[in-house]
Amino acid sequence: MDEAGYIWVGHFDENPAGIRCWSATGRLAWSSDGAPIPGLFDRYALNVSGTAAWACPYTEFPLVEIRPNRTDRPVRVWANRVRGAHAVAVHGERVAFYGGYGEEWDRLAYGVLAATAVEPTDVGLLTPPDGPAPGRRRVVGRGSRVYVQAEPFTAWGVFDLSS
Template sequence: MSGTAVWACPYTDFPLVEIRPARTHRPVRVWANRVRGAKAVAVHGERVAFYGGYGEEQDRLAHGELTETSVEPTDVGLLTLPDGPAPGRRRVVSRGSRIYVQAEPFTAWGVLDLSI
């Protein structure tokens, strides 16, 4: 949720969907999206980040820009911990412009914030 918007990438085609209250001018907007299997999404303005994926892409961090009809990829990388390795077992939550990742032993959260 971002302010009054909720963002999702529903299975199976994974479009990026923005849902706002029914009283707004455009309560639902949809963008075509090529990123598959993301576990979390963050949006800030026209920028978007997806974390996760299937198989070898479980640590993928994909960035994109919103156009009128689609998410255009701009960069793809792997999320790593401050000391270098991939997170391993993790918890992932997203809200608005932020993706939160908590790696085992689950004692601290790391934050990716698109608004910075």
Template sequence: MQKTALIPYAHLPRAHHDRHVLTSTVDVFGAAHWLLAERAPQRGGDVAPFDALVVSVHPGGDVELTELSAVRARWPHLDRLPDGGFVVATSRTRRYEDADQVQVFDALGRETSSFSVGDAIEHLLVDEAGHIWVGHFDENPEGIRRWSSTGRLTWTSDDAHIPGLYDCYALNVSGTAAWACPYTDFPLVEIRPDRPDRPVTVRANRVWGAKAVAVHGERVAFYGGYREERDRLARGELTETSVEPTDVGLLTLPDGPAPGHRRVVSRGSRIYVQAEPFTAWGVFDLSS
């Protein structure tokens, strides 16, 4: 089976390796970000607000540091807003914490607002216009939704007629559009809320269980799957109604082995993969 190696993309500067990586992401403009704390969070119980450091590595290698004050998220998601601020959200929330689930920080690291987007966050990705896209896993039936950075709901999948939307396995946000591949039927769903004639396009798809998806023109690639297909890289071509498979291979780390425990972020034609100890990102680019 053909193997495709990830290309090294961004590294956490060694000066910050003594801190604990809470989470990491790559934003819509291609900058990589790490949310760091002095120590790992303890399991169970409440989390006292803590100060955190965001280390940003921009395309080209410039490094930027942003101190965030009074972060409250347990097991957080992170992304950057176009104005230089950050969004931090906890994936699980209890009823009395709802108003504090999502924190928005300005470019100086000061909290400007907080709100709730609902429990069970699988993906949280910000688009070029500053909309916050949230895909939920199966303990929350609300599917996929788009929010403003002030907590206003601007789009919901409730009336989108997406078949079998019980768990948003894969979500790709690029520009102001999104692509999703949800459990149980795993269709490829193209979402363009600002296109009035056809905001949602659903294509039948035979690739099950992918955790990431990349799209470039009429081509698509899915990464991940169940059990022995965990490292699968399946490619296909788009038609008006379906994804037609073309080939299947494996995606590996730059030095050859499978990624193992990893994070993935889907952005347009790119799938970013970060393996333990979560200090480096590699990239697969469908357009190259």
């Protein structure tokens, strides 16, 4: 839910609905149908920050900013070389992608927003302060933060891009 009370949902498994936004009363407020989002077959990462939604859809994994109330350009797209991220955090012009395929499961890839692409700046591993990288986990991106809940799913760790 964004700060205006809108509910954002990213569909998966080639659902043609893609990304949608509903009002608190259940009225469809925005849909990716017809939006200029390349390769939207599955939503891997979805982040709601303020009144914007950020997504990294499969197959091309662009970084997409959606601001339905912006009349001049409600959807902005940046080309992105990071593949398979399951969470994204955004703070100003900086972005972090968490996760990936195979050995990149715990990857934390940093970048900055340029005119048309995310420019990579650094790559590392996200590990808890008390030990090795977590095994099975849940991840959620919200604003500048990535929340990680590792098995046995009793506590959340937080990575904050703004700090």
